[in-house]
Amino acid sequence: MNGAELLVAALENEGVRQIFGVPGEENLDLVEALRRSSIKLVVTRHEQPAAFMAATHGRLNGEPGVCLSTLGPGALNLTTGAAYALLGAMPMIMITGQKGILSSKQARFQVVDIVSTMTPLTKMARQIVSPATIPSIVREAFRVAQQERPGPVHLELPEDIAADQAPAIAPVPRHAIALPVAPPAALDRAAEMILGAKRPLIMLGAAASRPRLADALSEFVRRLQVPFFNTQMGKGAVAGGSGLYMGTAALSERDYVHDAIERADLIVSIGHDTVEKPPFLMGPRGPRVLHVGYLPATVEEVYFPHAELIGDVGPTLALLADRLEGKLKSAAALLPLREKILAAIGDRAEESRYPLTPQRIVHDVRQVMPEDGIVCLDNGMYKIWFARNYRTSVANTLLLDNALATMGAGLPSAMMAAMLNPRRRVLAVCGDGGFMMNSQELETAVRLKLNLVVLILQDNAYGMIRWKQAVDRFADFGMTFGNPDFVTYAKSYGLKGSRVESADGLAPALETAFAEGGVHLVTVPIDYSENMRVLVEELRAHELKTGERT
Numbered sequence: 001m002n003g004a005e006l007l008v009a010a011l012e013n014e015g016v017r018q019i020f021g022v023p024g025e026e027n028l029d030l031v032e033a034l035r036r037s038s039i040k041l042v043v044t045r046h047e048q049p050a051a052f053m054a055a056t057h058g059r060l061n062g063e064p065g066v067c068l069s070t071l072g073p074g075a076l077n078l079t080t081g082a083a084y085a086l087l088g089a090m091p092m093i094m095i096t097g098q099k100g101i102l103s104s105k106q107a108r109f110q111v112v113d114i115v116s117t118m119t120p121l122t123k124m125a126r127q128i129v130s131p132a133t134i135p136s137i138v139r140e141a142f143r144v145a146q147q148e149r150p151g152p153v154h155l156e157l158p159e160d161i162a163a164d165q166a167p168a169i170a171p172v173p174r175h176a177i178a179l180p181v182a183p184p185a186a187l188d189r190a191a192e193m194i195l196g197a198k199r200p201l202i203m204l205g206a207a208a209s210r211p212r213l214a215d216a217l218s219e220f221v222r223r224l225q226v227p228f229f230n231t232q233m234g235k236g237a238v239a240g241g242s243g244l245y246m247g248t249a250a251l252s253e254r255d256y257v258h259d260a261i262e263r264a265d266l267i268v269s270i271g272h273d274t275v276e277k278p279p280f281l282m283g284p285r286g287p288r289v290l291h292v293g294y295l296p297a298t299v300e301e302v303y304f305p306h307a308e309l310i311g312d313v314g315p316t317l318a319l320l321a322d323r324l325e326g327k328l329k330s331a332a333a334l335l336p337l338r339e340k341i342l343a344a345i346g347d348r349a350e351e352s353r354y355p356l357t358p359q360r361i362v363h364d365v366r367q368v369m370p371e372d373g374i375v376c377l378d379n380g381m382y383k384i385w386f387a388r389n390y391r392t393s394v395a396n397t398l399l400l401d402n403a404l405a406t407m408g409a410g411l412p413s414a415m416m417a418a419m420l421n422p423r424r425r426v427l428a429v430c431g432d433g434g435f436m437m438n439s440q441e442l443e444t445a446v447r448l449k450l451n452l453v454v455l456i457l458q459d460n461a462y463g464m465i466r467w468k469q470a471v472d473r474f475a476d477f478g479m480t481f482g483n484p485d486f487v488t489y490a491k492s493y494g495l496k497g498s499r500v501e502s503a504d505g506l507a508p509a510l511e512t513a514f515a516e517g518g519v520h521l522v523t524v525p526i527d528y529s530e531n532m533r534v535l536v537e538e539l540r541a542h543e544l545k546t547g548e549r550t
């Protein structure tokens with residue numbers, strides 16, 4: 001076997017089914033080994049979306065996704081994906097090529113120190129220097145990528161090591177690992193803290209969306225009957241119908257959900273990861289915080305928990321609920337605020353204005369998406385609206401990136417969601433800016449025969465930055481651009497495109513697109529004047545009315 005064959009055998013041992021990327025000549029032994037394997041090579045049209053897809057694979061099913069590139073330029077194109085997976089805690093493996101390391105016939109042509117480049121962007125970055133080490137390195141890479149806190153791992157396979165013959169070495173067998181749960185003394189202390197609270201509130205953070213946690217979290221909330229809110233990336237972690245959802249903290253302060261957060265005297269913060277834009281700001285006043293997580297909290301100016309409960313979150317929460325179920329007299333103390341908060345969020349959701357308001361778009365998307373439908377957002381102004389207004393009742397049905405918050409990941413993440421869930425409705429929601437950063441992948445989506453609808457929100461601008469400009473009282477300058485005719489653009493890729501022409505046209509356009517199957521593109525003009533009216537003026541007025549802050 002050569003090095004490339006050993007690597008592919010090790011990847012098969014890890015259960016890898018597909019690898020995304022753009023190969024170069026340095027990868028050709030690997031490509032040949034893949035050709036003779038059970039693993040499918042999916043070429044993309046740029047390396048960055050390949051990494052976004054691989055990361056989303058890890059995010060959605062817990063097993064690392066794998067992407068591939070050549071040396072230098074290709075590997076550098078993976079770096080944004082590496083950061084996306086690192087900040088977003090998504091398990092992913094990146095394999096890049098390199099010139100030979102035993103001799104160098106092309107001198108330094110295309111050679112960049114990619115292992116050094118990847119070191120701060122990954123949990124582990126290694127050059128493979130001999131075929132014999134491949135089985136153990138690959139096993140270690142997958143373990144590191146998957147272990148809490150999950151993230152990306154980079155392996156560089158130089159072309160001479162890929163071609164080098166070595167005795168066949170069996171892959172390292174896998175085994176399940178059970179994590180420790182919090183010790184009884186820590187559970188007792190946490191239970192005492194919660195029993196003593198007069199107005200408790202649960203917060204679900206990014207780690208609450210780990211695929212294996214959905215049932216355990218729903219069960220915990222059901223047993224305690226304590227109302228909960230979530231961060232943007234914790235959205236959907238508790239199954240619906242609980243009647244205990246208080247909102248999503250899409251802003252860091254002053255939103256309606258903060259009425260409950262500020263009145264709370266204890267926040268049980270489950271899986272919060274401070275990579276997220278803060279869901280609330282801790283200060284000298286305000287609620288005490290009990291951090292529950294796989295790992296200890298990261299202390300920041302705005303997050304410094306008063307107590308921590310560390311261990312495998314699911315079983316730890318079950319043990320905590322055993323100590324609390326039926327004993328919390330004040331469990332529902334903050335629940336009376338729920339109706340008012342949710343009503344304020346739902347305001348004007350059915351308004352018939354054209355161009356459409358963000359509230360109407362969120363409302364209509366929710367109408368068309370079944371409970372288990374998956375909405376994948378790119379990054380732009382609408383992310384705040386979706387995080388705030390889109391109600392979810394199934395884990396990981398609103399995929400957004402509130403960690404690196406990069407533009408360009410919406411379409412690739414939706415493509416991965418569609419590949420993993422061919423029978424569920426999957427919708428990518430992108431701004432006209434973010435969509436154009438990776439729109440070339442429409443070709444990949446068509447080639448893969450995905451069922452996927454892409455919704456483009458058209459304001460002919462980098463709307464979010466334009467909004468910030470206005471909020472900070474800068475002149476309205478430099479943020480607008482022209483767009484291709486998106487319907488014609490869609491057609492040129494061989495997919496169907498349509499433009500929403502009236503306030504009532506969005507829901508039927510989406511419905512038709514989903515009903516027909518395949519890849520569809522729908523473009524809708526959006527009226528962002530609501531950003532100022534609601535997210536600035538209305539919330540300021542609400543703040544004055546509640547009179548809580550100085």
Ligand SMILES: Cc1ncc(C[n+]2csc(CCOP(=O)(O)OP(=O)(O)O)c2C)c(N)n1
Nearest residue numbers: 380381406407431432433434461462463464
């Ligand atoms: C790769 C990248 N570049 C720049 C930014 C900064 N940024 C955040 S949102 C945004 C505007 C997004 O525009 P668009 O996709 O059209 O969405 P809109 O806000 O207009 O709805 C920009 C430039 C970013 N987050 N990521």
Ligand SMILES: [Mg+2]
Nearest residue numbers: 431432461463
């Ligand atoms: Mg825009």
